[in-house]
Amino acid sequence: MRRQRMAPWPCSTPARAGHRPKIGPTPHVDGNAVAGALSLVLGREATTIVLECAECGDRHRVAETRAYLRCPGMVLRCPACSACEVLLVDRPHRLQLTLMSIRTLQLP
Numbered sequence: 001m002r003r004q005r006m007a008p009w010p011c012s013t014p015a016r017a018g019h020r021p022k023i024g025p026t027p028h029v030d031g032n033a034v035a036g037a038l039s040l041v042l043g044r045e046a047t048t049i050v051l052e053c054a055e056c057g058d059r060h061r062v063a064e065t066r067a068y069l070r071c072p073g074m075v076l077r078c079p080a081c082s083a084c085e086v087l088l089v090d091r092p093h094r095l096q097l098t099l100m101s102i103r104t105l106q107l108p
């Protein structure tokens, strides 16, 4: 059986020149929207965790990130440069947390 092609990954690079996306920008919310899921994974309150972006050096709380929820997983992006910082995927019987463009993660 042939696998269906998935929608573009939210952390992929911008569309190639000449490529016209079929949909507009994906709406996002603030990082508070994923606080519950992150708290389950980390075992502590997550919105006040401070992230330092590996791309631009911006320091911000998880609550200040831009959260994209309509993806194959939940994606947190840097509010300054849009780098993909955290990917949280709800898999059968487990939550998978992937840290991406983060230089440091400071727990309060």
Ligand SMILES: [Zn+2]
Binding pocket: 053, 054, 055, 056, 057, 058, 078, 079, 080, 081, 082, 083
């Ligand atoms: Zn950044």
